[in-house]
Amino acid sequence: MKKYIQVSLFASMLFFTGCNDDFLERFPETDLSKENFFNSAEDLETYMYSLYDFPGVGIYVEDASTDNAPTTGTTEIKSMMVGTPSAATINSGWTWSKLREINFFLDNFKKAAISEEALNHYEGLARFFRAKFYMEKVKRYSDVPWYEHALETNDEGLMKPRDPRSLVVDKIFEDYAFAAQHVRDDTRSGAVNKSVVLAYQARHALYEGTFRKYHNEVSMQGTANKFLQIARDASKQIMDGNKYQLHNNYAGLFNEVALESNKEVILGVFSEQDKQNSGWWGAFMFGNYEASPARDLVQSYLMKDGTPYTNQPNYATNQFVSEFKNRDPRLSNTLAYPGWELVNNTTYSQGAGIYVQQFAKNQSGYHQLKGFVNETSAVVANSLDVPIVRYAEVLLTYAEAKAELGELTLADLDLSINKLRSRVGMGNLTMNPVADPVLKAQYPLVTGANTSVLLEIRRERRVELALEGFRFDDLMRWNAGKLIEKEPEGLYFPGLGKYDLTGDNVVDVILIPLSEAVPEKKEKNSLGKDLAYYRVGPAGSDASFFLKNGTSGTIVTDPERGTFQEPKYYYRPVPQTQVTLNPALTQIFGW
Numbered sequence: 001m002k003k004y005i006q007v008s009l010f011a012s013m014l015f016f017t018g019c020n021d022d023f024l025e026r027f028p029e030t031d032l033s034k035e036n037f038f039n040s041a042e043d044l045e046t047y048m049y050s051l052y053d054f055p056g057v058g059i060y061v062e063d064a065s066t067d068n069a070p071t072t073g074t075t076e077i078k079s080m081m082v083g084t085p086s087a088a089t090i091n092s093g094w095t096w097s098k099l100r101e102i103n104f105f106l107d108n109f110k111k112a113a114i115s116e117e118a119l120n121h122y123e124g125l126a127r128f129f130r131a132k133f134y135m136e137k138v139k140r141y142s143d144v145p146w147y148e149h150a151l152e153t154n155d156e157g158l159m160k161p162r163d164p165r166s167l168v169v170d171k172i173f174e175d176y177a178f179a180a181q182h183v184r185d186d187t188r189s190g191a192v193n194k195s196v197v198l199a200y201q202a203r204h205a206l207y208e209g210t211f212r213k214y215h216n217e218v219s220m221q222g223t224a225n226k227f228l229q230i231a232r233d234a235s236k237q238i239m240d241g242n243k244y245q246l247h248n249n250y251a252g253l254f255n256e257v258a259l260e261s262n263k264e265v266i267l268g269v270f271s272e273q274d275k276q277n278s279g280w281w282g283a284f285m286f287g288n289y290e291a292s293p294a295r296d297l298v299q300s301y302l303m304k305d306g307t308p309y310t311n312q313p314n315y316a317t318n319q320f321v322s323e324f325k326n327r328d329p330r331l332s333n334t335l336a337y338p339g340w341e342l343v344n345n346t347t348y349s350q351g352a353g354i355y356v357q358q359f360a361k362n363q364s365g366y367h368q369l370k371g372f373v374n375e376t377s378a379v380v381a382n383s384l385d386v387p388i389v390r391y392a393e394v395l396l397t398y399a400e401a402k403a404e405l406g407e408l409t410l411a412d413l414d415l416s417i418n419k420l421r422s423r424v425g426m427g428n429l430t431m432n433p434v435a436d437p438v439l440k441a442q443y444p445l446v447t448g449a450n451t452s453v454l455l456e457i458r459r460e461r462r463v464e465l466a467l468e469g470f471r472f473d474d475l476m477r478w479n480a481g482k483l484i485e486k487e488p489e490g491l492y493f494p495g496l497g498k499y500d501l502t503g504d505n506v507v508d509v510i511l512i513p514l515s516e517a518v519p520e521k522k523e524k525n526s527l528g529k530d531l532a533y534y535r536v537g538p539a540g541s542d543a544s545f546f547l548k549n550g551t552s553g554t555i556v557t558d559p560e561r562g563t564f565q566e567p568k569y570y571y572r573p574v575p576q577t578q579v580t581l582n583p584a585l586t587q588i589f590g591w
Contacts, residue, residue: 034104038111039329044122045452047105051129052192053098054388055469057267060254060371061468064291068469070360070488072556075289077484080569081562082200087573087591094575106151112430117182124182127175134172135204138165140572142218142588146171152164161584162574165218169208173230175199180234189260189270191549195238196267199389203235207477210404214445214479216591217567221410224542228401235398239415240268244391251333252332254370256545259385267389269380275528278384282346287358288570289347292337293366293467294488295554298323299438300462301331306427310438320365321503329424334466337437338503350532356501356508357491359363359545364490364557368466383580392420393470396461413453417460429456445479483565490555493547498531511536512549514543565590 037043055062064071065078073499080090105126110119137144137447143162150173153157179197182467186193202363209227212220238244247253247264259265264385271278299309304326307313321338324331331337336355345352357365373381399416418428435452446454460472475481493499498507507525512518514537522530537543539559546556573591 004075004343004379019364021536033524034108034111034340035368035488038105040112041114041118042115044105044109044112044530047109048122048125050107051098051101051126051565053129053271053341054192054267056231056271057278057284057384058169058372059388059469060368060467061291061387063467063471066471066485067294067483067486067488068297068462069291069293069364070364071523072558073264073477075481077564078558081413081484081564083562085573087199087587088349089506090573091575091577093137093572094578098133099130099147100150101131102126103147105150106130107150116117120182120455121184121301124179124197124364125192128179128192128200131172131175131179131204132200134168134175134223134247135161138168139476140209141574142571144168145585147351155357159582159584161586162588166220166223169227169338170278173201173205176204179579187240190268191270192267195241195243196389198234198238199266201379202231202238202394202401203232203389205230206397206401209401214477215289215531215567225405228404231397232407235394235401239389239398246391246392246419247396247424248376251328251369253387253390256385257380262387263314264391265385265387266391266394267387269388270384271384273379273382277382278386280373280381280384282381285368286342286345288343288351288360288363291368292364292490293368294364294455294557295366296334296488297462297466298331298366300459301325301328302426302459302463304329304426308436310436312500316491317494319493319499324503328463329461330428332426334368334370336369338501340369344372344376344378349525350579354502354504356532358532359509359555360541362557363545364488365545365555368467369483387465391445392464395419396464399457400454400461403450403457406448406450408450408453417457420460429453431496442483443478443480462579479566481569482585485564487559488557489548491559492554493536493552495552496536500504509534511551514541 061069063069064073065075071078074492076090076092079085083089109122109126112119113182116416134146141162142165145160146163146168147157178198180194180201183192183194183197185195200409209224209231212218212224212227232546243263244266245263247262252258253262253264260270261269270276281363298434301309303309303312309327312318324337336342340355342348342352343357348358350356350358354518355367357367359365366575373384394418395503399408402412408431414433415427421428431453433452433456436455439455443455443458458478460470475483491512496511496513497511499507500506506527510523514535516535518533518535522533524530534544536547536551537554539546547553548556568590571591574585574589579585579587
């Protein structure tokens, strides 16, 4: 049986949260209060469980609305870019109940009759959760009110204005520093331990350091290196601890039910049938699903020899089978490839067997393997483990921080990026790779002596962490939001006719013009199987799916991308209802 932090068992702790997410609300009075709780290590441990809020299987579709994956669904950034957003319409995110839970603990935990070391451990855990909570607020709003104590309804601080980003972030990293010093090396699967703290400290320091470096509007370039150094040092501390190593099977990290002992997983969400189900469901990855990988992501993977795919002649008109030939193996570990066998066809009407795309309006034609359970067992699906923090991310953070600081050496690459490449049989990255013009066009703000290697580190991060929910934050911190404006494309078809999509030289689908109807008696291929017929046409027509040029070109996925307004859309407004309650909460950057 799995041994993990089973948060769901502690639903009884909900008495600590009010009925409203607004931080003005007080907790309800209950029989279980600070007067008869916080007396033992068991009390403190139980309270900690209520603070665990790590994501699960949902990470595998969080790249939606980035250049990694279009979506037919509604996302906040998509609605903003095509609409007329305001503080009245962008009203989520300003929630503070979690902070009051954390601060309520910090105000009361020292009642427990336990050792100073134990008290410091639990304080460190609480301050870790506070740092993590506040970093999400900073990413969304930049300046936010900082609170170190649980507020009561008569506190003057309820109506304070935003505190400056500089103050809040310094407080965040004071919390991280304390937590990194005092949180124990808890060995239970899913528990927050010292390595988890260091990994989040590194992740968020890299975010803040690069955000300050590349965003002139916050006028903090002079302090960017302070946080890049924290990212460097925290990641290196994990590396020097020799507790973690890369798993030898990259693909196996994302569809396993037994990751507890995996040495790459620093923090995971571990599930087990009928005890703590993963929440995975069949339509999550396959079928007519909302999110689908974009061709831009496919083209970012290198050739097997380490050269950019976009250096290939006529790469823009390569068809599906050709796209997967001689590529970085992580491409076929992440996306369904020609000749792959589908077993779990829960929502895939063409059925199990060798994978043939099932095209639908506004889908790219690519399907995602990362996070997909390719077997029919409900027990396996419900027991899927999710790696939330991987050692691979730590190595990427270290390399990027060193490159941004101008300190990167070949030895650093061998400790980090080249370990990732070696795992999948790719050649080493050198200090002076030939600059890729595609990457230079994507990230024009990257300049200086380390430009070409830093661009390749960014590519490595995109590829290694693809479809795990990192891409949006990366685009935001790099001041690269304009990349979201580019219309995501799908598979390329040079025209009407028959196509082999499995790589066996046997045709599988046929594209016909809008003027024709799908015949009742379908043509069969040489294997005796009916061809799949699709009526194709331009976006907005009644076609089966849309092609850019009507009867040729790439599949149209999400044509109305709108405009990413800079710097405004790197931030969100304080909801108008909150400004009405507290006029001191002024808006910033055009909101």
